[in-house]
Amino acid sequence: MSIRPLTLAIALTFAAGLPGCTREAPPADSAPTAAAPAGDTTADAVPAPAEIAAKVAAYAEVPLTADLSHLSEGDRQAIDYLLQAGRIVDALFRRQVYGDLDGLLSTIDDPATRRFVEINYGPWDILDDHRPFVAGVGPRPPGARFYPADMTKEEFAAADLPGKDSPYTIIARDEAGALVVVPYHVEFADELHQVAALLLKAADVASDPKFADYLRLRADALLSGDYQPSDMAWMDMKDSPIDVVIGPIESYQDQLYGLKTAFEAFVLVKDIEWSARLQRFAQHLPALQRGLPVEDRYKAEMPGTDADLNAYFALYYGGDANAGAKTIAINLPNDEEVQLAKGSRRLQLENTMRAKFDTILVPIADALIDPSQRGRITFDAFFENVMFHEVAHGLGIKNTLDGRGTVREALTDLTASYEEGKADILGLYMIGALGGMGELDADKLDDNYVTFLAGIFRSVRFGAGSAHGQANMVAFNFLHERGAFARNAASGTWRVDFAKMREAVDALSAKILTLQGDGDYEAARAFRDQYGKVPAALQADLDALAAREIPVDIVLRQD
Template sequence: MKTSHFLIAATACGMLMTGCGKTTEKKESQEQTDSKTDKGTELMSNYTSFKLTTDLSHLSEDQKSMVGLLIEASQIMDDLFWKQAYPGDKTKLLNGIQDANLKSYAQINYGPWDRINNNEPFINGVGEKPKTANFYPTNITKEEFEALDNNEKTSLYTVLRRDEQGKLKVIPYSEAYKDELSKAASLLEEAAKLAKDEGFKQYLTLRAEALMSNDYYNSDIAWMDMKDNMIDLVYGPIENYEDKLYGYKASFEAYVLIKDMEWSEKLAKYAQFLPELQEGLPVPDNYKQEKPGTDSQLNAYDVVFYAGDCNAGSKTIAINLPNDERVQLKKGSRRLQLKNAMRAKFDKILVPISDVLIDPSQKQHITFDAFFANTMFHEVAHGLGIKNTISGKGTVRDALKDTYSALEEGKADILGLYMVKKLHEKGEIDGDMKDYYTTFMAGIFRSVRFGAASAHGAANMIRFNFFQSYGAFEKTPEGKYKVNYDKMEEAMNALSEKILILQGDGDYEGVNKLVSEMGNISADLQADLNKLGEAGIPVDVVFEQGKSALNI
């Protein structure tokens, strides 16, 4: 699950898609030229550029060549995500946009809907974004989906289309995207031949096979078994954020990563505390009965290429994978901290936000070490709690459907802070807890700006409103925010318990109720967020990346 993205429940269209969010390409092509240059400039100011690079001097020539092949393979994931996210013709869309800035903004968003502004269309005549994305026909209804007698309809790795008679059919990714995945598999196999680390070689080989078989389990296990590889790759259909209809379908993405061996060694010790932290969760015992896998790993990386889902709109700065509950229970998970991308967001976004909104008496508590720890333990916290409901409703993911991703991100945020507190009490984390609490508070303002269309942004709205109801912070007469540290801990424990119980019960209606009550930006908060835009503080980053950025 990525870090650093409570989805608003489907309302106007309900869970039906009849007539909702259709993309009218004819109208698009006629009206896109109405867009004004100043609009494109204004939208592009939401992002600041950052060059993705790192020191490759310790890599052999074969390893550098392998990195190049992995970047080529990742570009295929980028193209495939466009096909999943946009139910229209990408080329027609981009060619119809005359303004260069607006065209760039469409490329950042993988379509004409603004991902950091609740998926509002920024091209005239497009209409709202369909909750189906391109995983289902845009005119699908809940009734016909439920009536379809096919166990694979809820698979992460299938799309639904209509046959010649207009009836639904289920197509595996390996068939729907056969040409692209065949090419991707060939590139991974070619890279495997250059791999120095045997574990990485095995993973690349099995991942190539998985693209063609639609079965990713063995390659996920192989990825978990790697320990000493200096180069890493996250690759394939992974997260289910883009499917706003049911949350069933996984999107294509890729990260090419260079491991920081020294930082990774420092982080390795924290995984051993997971079982102890699970036992201490502030929730009744039956909601923490599962035992986290003991093979969980914490590692630090410089990321040198993003592609697909992880590159759309707001960018991920830490990763917790695999998502397969079977792998998590058997092996645990790996938490990848993306140091260079994290530093970019801290320096270019979080510090300037703090200058505008955090009380001067607490600004000294905004630190990169606290930002790194809060982000890291967010990913570790995905391994806490339970993956299967205690109410007989199956997995938490299946029971919570389209609300799963947002609630899971909210859990990881709040339990990450809980872990920091507990490890600090044990003397395993240095520094002042005020650093972690204050930086966490500032981080809410950063992520709330991602908007309700982002699981991370909406989760932050709920946390902000929940914390406010507990008096965890106050707003000074000068319009600055000041953390009440004792109340912060109380609110942290209360929200942790609430989320863990909602997950354990598989309480879909309860999650929707929480969203409707807490998942809103007040006029007062919006006015403060507007100050950030007026101060010229970007919402997120875009990357200058690829072989040229690495000089390979």
């Protein structure tokens, strides 16, 4: 007799707006606005309802389900607590980047526009360089709601405020109008106490003791702002069948300085079989670091070997994780000290990845890859490219050679695009190197190259203004310039030159690592500006995809 697997489908709930501390700019129950320059009428040139409906349709709706039948009763109960915590975090994220989103939704009659606001967690189209699509809202403030809307960069630079650069504080104004620092655990105290209590409940019923330890430390972190102990504990956790990533994690939403982190949540169930296949790669990280195609001084730092690679089924995306395009892999923690001490964890989100491959990548490859190479578009290659992209975040250089600080501090707002670009190209280097070691099938490396090119076509549709979009365009233009692939003008398809691709991958790897290690902001910006634009021929090909009605990304049906 067969037993039907227990599946879980989680509702994504857009909770009510949350009131915040009283301050001049802007109050938490109002949307941030930025006035258009005098004479600029583009701020009100929002898309027509039909265009917005087409944008909504460009997101393929897919169910988010997973088999929970193998989990203990305690772990299933823990998942329920974690889902509740995730929904609170989801509401916190909306407050961080917009404010009273429910208030905005109540003013919109058009169903498609309302849905698009929900997808983007605000009135700015994330995949179209944050173009406003609701009349009257104005451009998106680069600093979201992490800083006062009227704050200048000069004012911020001159302010002698301990903690102003912390990823876990906001900048506000006091009653006298002076800038002040407010820690997240103060600004969001009520909500974070609720989340912490739920994490403690999950810890009490979870089957794995180290996962329970992590949950307790994460609860402490939410209430204190000290996340490093919980990051260390998360790295020590190896055997739990369930996992959660929760808290303020990534700084992509802060487009002013790239400092402030946004709240997000993932609730995950481990794929035991796939994870076992991935574990053996971590032991090779030191050798892969030594073999990087760059001068020795740029690869002197050694990554930790305690890193682990695992595959998961995602049960829930909340907050920053659920806004716009959906991530298919996670590489954490971001703390450089934890990375050097413990390495990092790479979590491949298998069900989300498969949905994007089937729904988006394969149709794009059928349209833009030369017919003779379409057979090299495989899910295994896609999975490896994504996995080794995440592994590659742990390679390279974290501190500049001049000893003045971290690469993050030197490159400031360029950090994210360079880190993503490094991970993309070093991921391909690693696949080739592991093939040479006999750890991967070297004969299938060409599959990875062709699938990588198709992946650029998929990802660049997110827009070249994002960190990932800029990284993709730099890679595309640099590799194309060196003959790694070429376009057939007659057919409008692209074909990889495998020998030139290998040489170009090494050259781009060396260039990015050198720019990071030198910490030369102006040189890094010049390189990004030179290679980071979408060329006309590629844009025409991307535009042609619209006629095929290939989805731009997916939206998760979590109900």
